[in-house]
Amino acid sequence: MTDSWTLALARDDLSRTELVRHPVPALADGEALLRVDRVGMTANNVTYAVLGDAYRYWDFFPAATAGLDERWGLGPLWGFSEVVDSRVDGVPVGQRLYGYLPPAGHLIVRPGRVDERGFRDASPHRAQLPSPYNAYAATTGDPSYDADREDLLILFRPLFVTSAMLADRLQDNDFYGAATLVLSSASSKTAYAAAFELRGKGPRLIGLTSPGNVAFTRELGCYDDVLPYDGIGELDPATPTAYLDLSANPATRAALRAHLSDRLVHDVAVGLTHQERATEATAVFFAPDQIRKRTLDWGRPELDRRLAESWRRFAAVAEQWVDITVSHGPDGLREAWLGMLAGTTPPRVGHVIAC
Incomplete structure (x- = not known):
């Protein structure tokens, strides 16, 4: 060698x-x-x-x-x-x-x-x-390893940890008072894994994606509704809404702020797919910060156990996607x-x- x-x-x-x-x-x-x-x-x-x-x-x-x-x-x-x-x-x-x-x-x-x-x-x-x-x-x-799902682990595990910790941060903070959560890049693995974790936890889940990905994203079944980016006007402007920004597209953030005004109660940058810095978000989510918090709250073995359980639930569905x-x-x-x-x-x- x-x-x-x-x-x-x-x-x-x-x-x-x-x-x-x-x-x-x-x-x-x-x-x-x-x-x-x-x-x-x-x-x-x-x-x-x-x-x-x-x-x-x-x-x-x-x-x-x-x-x-x-x-x-x-x-x-x-x-x-x-x-x-x-x-x-x-x-x-x-x-x-x-x-x-x-x-x-x-x-x-x-x-x-x-x-x-x-x-x-x-x-x-x-x-x-x-x-x-x-x-x-x-x-x-x-505890998360399954030899038959190695490729699925490769593709999803780091994203899933981010998604699971994002969902946990939101729940840990009572969703910042939001009744609706809007996720951009909704067809991305990080976004729909987060939606999978958040499904049924309280807030309504709305995915934003490009027109060509709307059908795929709706078929996932993770969101209560899926809109193209030019459909932001369909959001209820009276509902307190949190924006989970996984695209870092300034035009999307500007459209949401213009439409929702003070009903946009939380705006967090999670990831970048448009190769731009998310400098205008009110917060930036960094998964290791929440991992450290939960390690102190629960201990690392308990955190790993919870993540492994969540992963197994998600993997059984995600392999179809x-x-x-x-x-x-x-x-x-x-x-x-x-x-x-x-x-x-x-x-x-x-x-x-x-x-």
Whole structure:
């Protein structure tokens, strides 16, 4: 095993990529080498790149490890990896892990807090980064793992955690007084997973999406109603409404504010699919913040148990909503990235890349 690869993005032009071939680095004591096996590509990955500087997503996997300068960035991915070499007790060769991975063939980690559930990467450059992104879950100790649904986990799990924590934050705050919740990018996995979690909890759920995605989004059955973006005028202007912004489209926010005025009681930016910063929202939702709160409230084992139960309920339905497409290697990863960046990936398609 002498060769590896890294697919980097130009930080000033995310459509420009650079494929670098390089040797697999040697291990030091206390390190383990992961082979990146299978990853997903969703709109979430666009968010990571667009917010790479503001939220330090570029810092997880420094481009310098591939011999590139700061003009390049490695966009994080979620998926499965396998330990192929280890100098750490409790991290055996062959262990399969789910976690945050670079767009590359391999990753060196420095496992800390090793137990039957996996470990955290204690590499110095990740010490000040949000801890949920540093966890690597061993499939043998993961309550959410199902070997028959690996690809579904790859595509939905990070999104579902965001969705579940968003739903929890809303419930934890009595929906900020809203009787209606409006979700933009309603055909996206993050949006409809959140709607799935919120369904029947009290507020009416309205999805906003592009005209071409209205039929698909209605068929999901997660929303009480689905409107195209130009249908905002159909919303009841007298009802207190919260806006869950998953598109960061300024025109949508402006239309909602003009139509609802002071009945827009909460406006939170959740994700980006239009490659713009959501600077006008009254709040920004960051899932690790709610994870930290619930870890203090409930303890991590109880949080994991609740998330696993919610995931199993969602997965049983979501597998009917996605057509998984598998591509291969860095070329497949590049094509999946460019399609997602351009917004040309149909909502039913789920991109998985076998690295």
